[in-house]
Amino acid sequence: MVLREAPSLIPFPASARAGEGSLALASVRVSGAADAAALLRDDLEARLGDGALDPAGTTEIVLSIEPATGSPEGYALDAADRRILIVGHDAAGLFYGTRTLLQLIRRDAAGWSVPVIRIDDAPRFAYRGVMLDVARHFFGVDDVRRYIDRAADLKLNHLHLHLSDDQGWRIQIDAWPLLAERGGAGDAGGGSGGFFTKDDYREIVAHAALRHMTVVPEIDLPGHTHAVGIGYPELVEQPVITAATVAEAELLGQPLPVHGVPYAGWSVGHSSVRIHDERTYDLIRDVLTEIADLTPGPFLHIGGDECLGTTPADFALFLQRVSRIAAGTGKTPVAWHEAGAVADLAEGMIGQYWACAAPGSVHGAHAAHFVERGGALILSPSDRVYLDMKPRGDFPLGLTWAGIVPLRTAYDWEPTAVVPGIPESGILGVEAPLWTETVSTLREADSLVHPRLSAAAEIAWSPRHGPERTWESFHARVAALLDGWQASGIAVDRAALDDEPAVPAAGTTGTGTATTGTGTGIGTGTKGIEEYA
Numbered sequence: 001m002v003l004r005e006a007p008s009l010i011p012f013p014a015s016a017r018a019g020e021g022s023l024a025l026a027s028v029r030v031s032g033a034a035d036a037a038a039l040l041r042d043d044l045e046a047r048l049g050d051g052a053l054d055p056a057g058t059t060e061i062v063l064s065i066e067p068a069t070g071s072p073e074g075y076a077l078d079a080a081d082r083r084i085l086i087v088g089h090d091a092a093g094l095f096y097g098t099r100t101l102l103q104l105i106r107r108d109a110a111g112w113s114v115p116v117i118r119i120d121d122a123p124r125f126a127y128r129g130v131m132l133d134v135a136r137h138f139f140g141v142d143d144v145r146r147y148i149d150r151a152a153d154l155k156l157n158h159l160h161l162h163l164s165d166d167q168g169w170r171i172q173i174d175a176w177p178l179l180a181e182r183g184g185a186g187d188a189g190g191g192s193g194g195f196f197t198k199d200d201y202r203e204i205v206a207h208a209a210l211r212h213m214t215v216v217p218e219i220d221l222p223g224h225t226h227a228v229g230i231g232y233p234e235l236v237e238q239p240v241i242t243a244a245t246v247a248e249a250e251l252l253g254q255p256l257p258v259h260g261v262p263y264a265g266w267s268v269g270h271s272s273v274r275i276h277d278e279r280t281y282d283l284i285r286d287v288l289t290e291i292a293d294l295t296p297g298p299f300l301h302i303g304g305d306e307c308l309g310t311t312p313a314d315f316a317l318f319l320q321r322v323s324r325i326a327a328g329t330g331k332t333p334v335a336w337h338e339a340g341a342v343a344d345l346a347e348g349m350i351g352q353y354w355a356c357a358a359p360g361s362v363h364g365a366h367a368a369h370f371v372e373r374g375g376a377l378i379l380s381p382s383d384r385v386y387l388d389m390k391p392r393g394d395f396p397l398g399l400t401w402a403g404i405v406p407l408r409t410a411y412d413w414e415p416t417a418v419v420p421g422i423p424e425s426g427i428l429g430v431e432a433p434l435w436t437e438t439v440s441t442l443r444e445a446d447s448l449v450h451p452r453l454s455a456a457a458e459i460a461w462s463p464r465h466g467p468e469r470t471w472e473s474f475h476a477r478v479a480a481l482l483d484g485w486q487a488s489g490i491a492v493d494r495a496a497l498d499d500e501p502a503v504p505a506a507g508t509t510g511t512g513t514a515t516t517g518t519g520t521g522i523g524t525g526t527k528g529i530e531e532y533a
Contacts, residue, residue: 007115008480010454011105011155011461012468018408019116023079026111027334027349032063032225033094035210040098047105048112058082061101065094073212074122074159077101079114089122092212096121096155103153103481125415127378127429129158129216133443134488135165135227136266137187138194143208143442150450152211154457159208160216160301160431163196163291166226166263166271166301170195171217175286178231185230186262188437201294209296217291217333219301221284222310222318226263226271228283228436233260235280239270240309260388269308275318285325292329299350302324303338316342323349334378340366349375350428356402357381357418367419371426377419378431384413385456386448388439391496397438398448407496411474414464430457448492451478 007016025048029039045053069076074089075097086280088094100121102112132150139147163170169183172195173475185196196204205215229236239257245267249256254265273280277292294299302322307315314423319339323346326333334350351370355363367377381400384388389405390398403409416424432453439445444446455474464467468477479495485492 005471006468006477007104007117007475009100010474010477010481011458012466012473012477012486013100013119013121013198014463014466017118017279018466019080019118019502022106022113022115023059024111024113025052027057028052028059028061029055029057030061030062030063033065033088033091035181036063036088036091036094036098038208039095040101043102045525047102049157052112058391059084060084061086062090063094065091070120071122071234072126074101074120075115076121076388077105077119080116084114092157093122095152095212096352099153099155103484107455113218117155123155123461124463125427125429126459127431128156128457129160129378129397129431130156130428130449131160131162131380131431131433133162133165133434133436134170134196135168135220137189137191137349137440138168138170138184139201139436139442140447141193141200144204146442146489147445148204148208148211148213149302151453151457152208152213154454155461156453156457157212158214158216158297158299158429158431159204160218160433162218162220162433162435164219164227165224166257166268167265168193168195169227171288171291172197172200173290175290176232176283179228179287180231182231183227185262186227187440188264188266190264190442190482191440197439214299215295215296216293216297216299216301217289218301219284219291219335220305221273221322222275222303222315223269223307224274224303226257227275229260229297230262230273232283235274235283237272237274237309238274241270242308245270261368268306272307272309272314272481273318275310275314276458279352281321281325282516284322288326288329292326292331295331298332299334300329301333301334301352302326303336304339305354307338310492312341312492316344320344326468336361337367337370337377340369345373347374349373350378351375352378352380352431353419354380354386356383356414358398359419364421367384368422371422376426376428379415379418379433381413381418381431384410384453385430387432387434387452388437391448391493395448395493397444400434405452407455407475407478410452410470413459414421415459416464430456430460443491447493450490450492451482451496452483452493452517454478454481 027245064090073092075093076087077097078085085096118404158261167188169179172180182194184193187193211223212358214523257263327346337351337353353367
């Protein structure tokens with residue numbers, strides 16, 4: 001049903017029926033499911049101010065769970081007659097219903113209120129993710145918690161933490177302590193780096209779990225492993241220095257990688273663990289086992305991208321073995337789509353596709369192999385959902401190797417059109433990554449992420465042919481929510497709404513030519529970030 005004036009909700013629900021009038025929130029009481037109610041009380045107090053919550057409040061918000069009522073993660077919200085009833089199909093659905101309620105709250109001359117409305121909702125895809133690269137630049141626990149909160153408010157349910165790369169190792173491993181102690185002491189800007197202790201990581205996992213978000217840890221292998229060699233140089237090959245590596249370092253004014261020395265550049269593809277050294281697999285087995293023990297979620301990401309320092313034969317040998325080591329921890333292995341070139345991966349392995357939305361035959365074929373072997377795909381087309389791509393050419397942060405990705409480009413694409421021949425049943429979901437070569441603070445991250453993350457959230461959640469699943473409706477809803485996001489402390493890129501580029505049919509062509517992710521066009525601009533916040 002098309003509403004005369006669609007409520008400003010992102011992602012837009014499967015069904016919304018507006019009534020007449022509104023419910024005042026001058027005096028509110030919350031009852032029902034304890035965990036969801038506690039979180040909602042905190043959020044309402046922050047939004048409505050002191051005194052709005054009252055055990056005897058005139059407007060009642062009732063939270064309940066009725067498992068037999070519908071799809072996983074779904075909910076119904078009914079606001080009428082001084083009562084707001086949110087019924088979750090499960091605990092996650094109830095939580096998402098409270099996120100919808102928070103977006104419905106408006107303030108006018110009469111005070112805070114929500115419209116009379118009936119919503120029935122459930123997600124399109126089971127996996128709705130966001131990635132934070134803490135390896136290029138480290139982000140502490142408090143920043144990661146805030147990142148989780150922003151994503152959960154948009155009904156995203158997976159946080160992919162990129163925990164290791166050439167520039168840094170970010171997780172404590174008891175069996176191999178020098179990985180973090182030495183490998184964590186640096187970043188992509190020459191800073192001091194840092195790493196998560198196991199208690200830090202547990203705190204992140206617990207914070208995410210309360211918001212029904214699953215943490216997906218990634219240890220990038222066998223390439224992107226220069227930092228491993230800071231702690232254990234005997235297990236990492238000498239860097240592969242090509243003419244392209246030299247040219248890129250000169251262009252960016254960055255150092256070349258040196259074996260055993262912390263790397264503060266952005267070049268990729270030069271590193272590899274020693275594939276034929278048995279002690280390498282001892283390290284990997286210990287690392288993956290310790291991380292799996294810390295992680296209650298079902299996934300364990302083992303990288304597999306941009307392994308230019310590894311021969312195809314060694315790459316295949318390595319992935320065949322390490323995918324089974326990962327599966328042996330009880331987790332489902334995940335790898336970037338290049339790993340799909342390997343014929344004998346662990347059964348049911350998940351592939352993550354990162355090339356453009358119009359893939360070349362090799363990228364698409366490699367990605368399709370995961371589905372053919374009983375797995376599924378997570379879609380992260382770089383020219384649509386890579387949040388580190390510049391939203392416009394003069395933006396002071398971000399890269400451009402996959403093209404410029406303004407808000408409309410981030411919105412106008414269809415997941416089933418990305419990899420030809422893959423049915424919707426073969427798509428686990430959508431994930432929007434943020435790589436942090438140019439980003440070192442949460443404020444900088446926010447300016448690249450928001451509002452484009454809301455586009456990924458709607459694509460992952462909302463029905464493909466929903467009446468409000470249009471650029472025009474989305475643009476209007478983002479405009480209505482910007483002030484609230486900024487008031488909550490998010491450094492939103494407000495200028496994103498000024499860009500409305502004409503785009504080709506969704507999922508048929510891209511805005512760039514992503515191949516290896518090592519292209520040029522990495523300018524950082526000269527304007528201050530304050531101009532975009």
